[in-house]
Amino acid sequence: MVNMTFGEFVKEKRRKKGITLRSFADMINIAPAYMSDIEKSKRNAPTQEILERMVKALELSNEEANELFDLAASSKDAIAQDLKEYVSYNQKVRVALRKAKDLNLGDDEWIKIIEEMANKK
Amino acid sequence: MVNMTFGEFVKEKRRKKGITLRSFADMINIAPAYMSDIEKSKRNAPTQEILERMVKALELSNEEANELFDLAASSKDAIAQDLKEYVSYNQKVRVALRKAKDLNLGDDEWIKIIEEMANKK
DNA sequence: TAGCTTGTTAGCATTTACGCTTACATTATA
DNA sequence: TATAATGTAAGCGTAAATGCTAACAAGCTA
Secondary structure, X not given: OOOOOHHHHHHHHHHHOOOOHHXXXXXXXXXXXXXXXXXXXXXXXXXXXXXXXXXXXHOOOHHHHHHHHHHHHHOOOOOOHHHHHHHHOOHHHHHHHHHHHHHOOOHXXXXXXXXXXXXXX | OOOOOHHHHHHHHHHHOOOOHHHXXXXXXXXXXXXXXXXXXXXXXXXXXXXXXXXXXXXOOHHHHXXXXXXXXXXXXOOOHHHHXXXXXXXXXXXXXXXXXXXXXXXXXXXHHXXXXXXXX
16 A cells, blocks of 8 residues: 555554554553554654564564654654664765755666666675 | 864854854844854754754855755754755655665765766756 | 453643743953 | 943743553443
């Protein structure tokens, strides 16, 4: 499903594993009511710590985890922690991003860049 | 000067233009005491709005403005608004960043990418 | 029917951040 | 010397976010 909220994403993964909201809340050590609010998107996605406990409890793949992190971030006008760190510590990356923005690089061009990265190393 | 704090950066630019702290605070419409705290790094960098007023008041170049935004962000474990937005709205960019991180791309490789971007368009 | 389980509503406590006001010591100027 | 101007210290008010507790209705199950 595309264009899900964070809450919907978590709920789907949780139910797919046949876990009740209450026991899921227990597993990741938060209050059920809080979990409910999150799934219904009445609250922001929680902190990174809790996000990571969710990933573990739901046994998400790397890809799924990244999606969860991105959805969590987007619920807050933010970007995921791993990306934030990478960009923060890399001046060249910031230059590259601003240049790409400036040049109005589209998806196609970024795809090429991604493909070429593999070769580069 | 490299590895400056946000406060130091602003103070330097301000003094280079011969503006007093008080009148600078006036120009950008914040309390002098607040400005003082900021320059001394006793407070986080202020909101985006105020940052932009600073850029105007100091008549910074684009490059300087980006540096100011990045320093402001780094004072808060964050990344600059323009980058945040760009990354947020671009799935491919996020994929690219994570791949780069994964491959442990260094400065040199990013420089190449930057150079190649110019050609791409 | 009595009693658990499930999800949910309402509201509280705490922390953190932003920006302000007021008052002060120091330096420069009339 | 008296007055300005400059930068700073201390502390307040407000707002937003995080996560909680307590209590409820609806559905299952014994």
